[in-house]
Amino acid sequence: MKKMSLRTRVLTGAVTAAALGAGTFGAMSANAAPAAAPATTVKADPAHRDLQQTTHLTLDAATKAAKAALDAAAKENQRVAVSVVDRNGNTILTLRGDGSGPQAYESAEKKAYTAVSWNAPTSELAKRLAQAPNLKDIPGTLFLAGGAPVQVEGAPVAGIGVAGAPSGDLDEKFARAGVAALAR
Numbered sequence: 001m002k003k004m005s006l007r008t009r010v011l012t013g014a015v016t017a018a019a020l021g022a023g024t025f026g027a028m029s030a031n032a033a034p035a036a037a038p039a040t041t042v043k044a045d046p047a048h049r050d051l052q053q054t055t056h057l058t059l060d061a062a063t064k065a066a067k068a069a070l071d072a073a074a075k076e077n078q079r080v081a082v083s084v085v086d087r088n089g090n091t092i093l094t095l096r097g098d099g100s101g102p103q104a105y106e107s108a109e110k111k112a113y114t115a116v117s118w119n120a121p122t123s124e125l126a127k128r129l130a131q132a133p134n135l136k137d138i139p140g141t142l143f144l145a146g147g148a149p150v151q152v153e154g155a156p157v158a159g160i161g162v163a164g165a166p167s168g169d170l171d172e173k174f175a176r177a178g179v180a181a182l183a184r
Contacts, residue, residue: 054087057150057158061182062092065150068181069162070097072174080164080174083108085116087157089140100164107163111171113140115147116159122147123172146171148179 057065062084069082074097081104083094091112096105111122118125123145129135136143142161145168150158160178162171 069178104164110142111147111161
C-alpha cells in the first residue's frame with residue numbers, strides 16, 4: 001500500500017469529516033422547520049466589481065499535456081512521472097510512467113505546484129535559492145529543475161512537473177514539451 005503524504009492524509013481527513021458533518025446536518029435539517037427565504041445572491045455578471053474570472057485547463061487539455069511530456073521522455077528512454085496542477089495548485093492529474101521511481105510521483109506534483117505558484121520554470125526558481133534560501137521551506141514546493149508554468153497572456157493557469165530523469169534539465173525539457181503540446 002502506498003504511504004500517503006501528510007497533505008493527502010489531512011485532505012482525506014477533512015473530506016471525511018465534512019461528509020460526516022453534512023450527513024449529520026442533513027439528518028437534523030430534514031426534521032427542522034422550513035428554511036427562511038434565500039439570502040441575496042450576487043448577479044453572475046463579469047462586470048460586477050466583486051467577481052473575478054479565471055482560466056483553468058480542462059481535464060482533456062491536462063491529459064494531452066501530460067501524455068506529450070511522457071512521450072517526449074519515452075523517446076529518450078527516460079522513465080518519469082508527470083503532474084499537471086491548476087492555477088490554485090490543485091492536482092488535475094498525475095501520470096506515473098512505466099518504470100519511474102517511487103519518488104517521481106510526489107516530486108512531479110511539487111515541481112508543478114512550484115512552477116505555477118511563481119509563474120516561472122523551476123530551474124530559474126532554483127537559482128533564486130542563493131539569495132533567498134528560505135524559499136525551500138515553503139510547504140509543497142520543490143526547487144529543482146523539472147517544472148514549467150502554463151501561461152495565458154502571461155498569467156499562470158497551470159503547472160506541469162516532471163520527475164524521474166537523471167537530471168532536472170531533462171525533466172524540464174519534457175515538461176516544456178507538455179506545455180508546447182497545448183499550443184497545437
